[in-house]
Amino acid sequence: MSEHILEVEHVTKEFPGVRALDDVSFSVRRGEVHCLCGENGAGKSTLVGVISGIYAKGEYDGTVLFKGEQAQFRSIRDSEKQGLTVIHQELALSPYLSIYENIFMGHRRHRFGIIRWDDLLIASRPFLKRVGLDENPETIVSKMGVGKQQLVEIARALSKQTELLILDEPTSSLNDDESEKLLQLILELKKEGMSCIMISHKLNEVLEVADSITVLRDGRSICTYDTHTQQVTKAMIIKGMVGRDLTSMYPEKTASIGPTVCTVRDWTVYHPEYHQMKVVDQASFDVRKGEIIAFCGPMGAGRTELMMSLFGKSYGSSCSGEMTLHGKKLELRSPHEAIERGIGYVSEDRKELGLILIQTVRDNISNSSLRKLSRLGVMDTYREISEAEKYRESLKIKTPTIMQLVRNLSGGNQQKVVLSRCLLADPEIFIVDEPTRGIDVGAKYEIYTILNQLASEGKSIIMVTSELPEALGMADRIYVMNEGRIKGVLDRQEATQEQIMHMALS
């Protein structure tokens, strides 16, 4: 038995026109947690594809040794049979089936083609216990939060006798508490002998769990650090990822803060399906001119629901409360009215709610402002193109042309397209929901710069974020929410991560 469970040697993978992986080598020892870091587009996903058999042997150059033998996977099924499981960023559970049905999906035990559900139900319990999920195995997975769904995925991997677990950004949609639990679980599994590859943008987490770290940049493996033999710092990893020193994670904020622009009083939002249930309960807050405020709190605190409800009632069955802009009462019945009155919203769910993936960069940028870009209902194409070009330039959207489909852009550039759309509609109040989720360090910095720029132009920015350092680095004031209520507000100077957590959970 070799010391390494996985060895990747000189792997090169080309797509038409792009070299996604260029001579990548790294290896994973048995029973270690190996983290892969790199900006979006560095080739991490492609690498996972090569390892797990999404790209069959022969579609790439170089060798992959799994358990000391040359991997001959032709599909994910092959690699799973050998004990290699990938958990993707977008969860692959069947939403309307129960926990235990999902766990045994694809490898149900059966006798003569007949499934014995009771046996499966009983068999699922030890796996749930191992991942620390205290739920009835018959619960339908879509009724649970993303964090618990993630645990089901891991339980499913365990039930398949997995020896090497690959987690692609496992914490990207979890809150701090859930993330911490998941990381502890990974460490537990490691103790039990599981080997693990984790891809993550969150360097704190990487440093917490990793035994070794490989940094990818532009499809090349730049370096591998061993956290046991050397002191690895965030700065070292970032330097490897971006190829330069990043002096500060957050740009300096220079905007001066003016008078109060927008107030929200006693805003209550009811659940879209359960009309009695309050998702947001009597939230009140203010935003001033040139100010950035952040909303922090665990997943399910009601932050996104509050913002979407304020944005022309685009969430919830009904809502009550008062919202004013420049002292005048606002009654917004649709997102259209909200945009018209100067409120912009950038959704946390870029792909589902933010963009139209099959449309071009240009179309996506102008979608909120088509009336402005037209005369008597006829589009002014020339103006539309010049506006799109303007934003491509000023926001540095990396795309060959504005006629490129947005689905072909990286996460960071997609986010810039959503921002451009919002900017073109020229809002005064700018609500950004998880503006840097799932995008790389370099692009994050650029987005922060854009937000600061807007603030210094006198716009007000409401930022919903699950990353506390982001809130601390960017916001003038931080509102802390939990269970639908605003628990308190902290000034930038006095706020610390501990304080925020304490406030949320008190």
Next chain:
Amino acid sequence: MGNSQQQEKRLTFFQLAKDNIRNYSMFLMLALIFIVFSILTGGVNFTSRNITNIFIQNSYILILAVGMVLVIIIGNIDLSVGSVCAFTGAISAMLYNTGMGLIPTLILTVIAGAAIGVFQGFWIAYAHIPAFIVTLAGMLLFRGLTYIITNVTPISLSDDDFRTITSGSISFESLDRGGLHLFALIIGALLAGLYVYFAFRSRKNRIKREFEVLPVRYFLLKMGFFILLTGTLSYKFADYRGIPTVVVVLSLVIAVFVFITKNTVIGRYIYAVGGNAKSAKLSGIDADRVIFIVHVIMGALAGLAGLVFTGYMNSALPQAGNLFELDAIASCFIGGASASGGIGTIIGAITGALVMGVINNGMSLMNIGADWQYVVKALVLLLAVYYDIYTRRKAGLG
């Protein structure tokens, strides 16, 4: 550096050809099918008379395809158009028989169709019942209503004027020279001239503003293709009876809707809602209203198609419009529309409808029965859509 830049340029040129292969391949398929049947029928299908016939025989499907592609772009489907055609066809005959004249009949029939669209659009857009179900109900409902108002007997028309809207043609005797209806040629030349003028003007404007333009070769190729097409068609029409009235109607419908889909706000709304309704809503687009409007448009066009079909048959038949919806839907998919919405063009749907029309026509000329026509059309539909999916996947568009 210079080298890599050159490489990049060549890549975009190559990319352009690849991106557009789907659009061109549709025309190529149509041309190929036409040529195959030319050979099989010994050139009969290329005669002036037959070209005119292809347009007349398929006019109502072409009109339906224009509306259907909009419905498919927003991610819906309309199964009721065949029945609606029968119903509005019967209404048009009844209106005409009151002696009100052709133009008022035309206007009222289209309004009746639009009203049907309002009815169905309401259930789909505002009551949020899936379009499949609403229009399935509409298919039964309007067939039933047709039987009721016609007493299940054909309604014949009071005079022969009605049929001119479909089978008639426009020409002026003073312009006829040596068996050629020069009027058709003049119109053809005028159209080609206008096209060239506007194409050059737009190109000049784009260059002036430093926007991207098609490489000159592509630009000229496209223009040459358009001139050749208009030239051939106008010559063929001139050679037979002049421009068929229905071709004029059809051209107007196509021109209006190409303009709407490409250059207007509502056109952009349609694509946005079809591409991702949730995202469109959050971008401030009233998706429900867009869906409603598209179904009203479909209803109005179904009304027009019903009238044209009545003109073609020279009477309103209670069984009219049977399976029209399927021909119209198939046309859109052959023409590159995506079943999941957001993708499709008017020109594509028209090309798709013509592909089916040319196959029907060619096989009829060869005396092959309707039984085999169905089989061949089914295979063409499958292969065309497979090819579409295949090229899309290869281009990395999933």
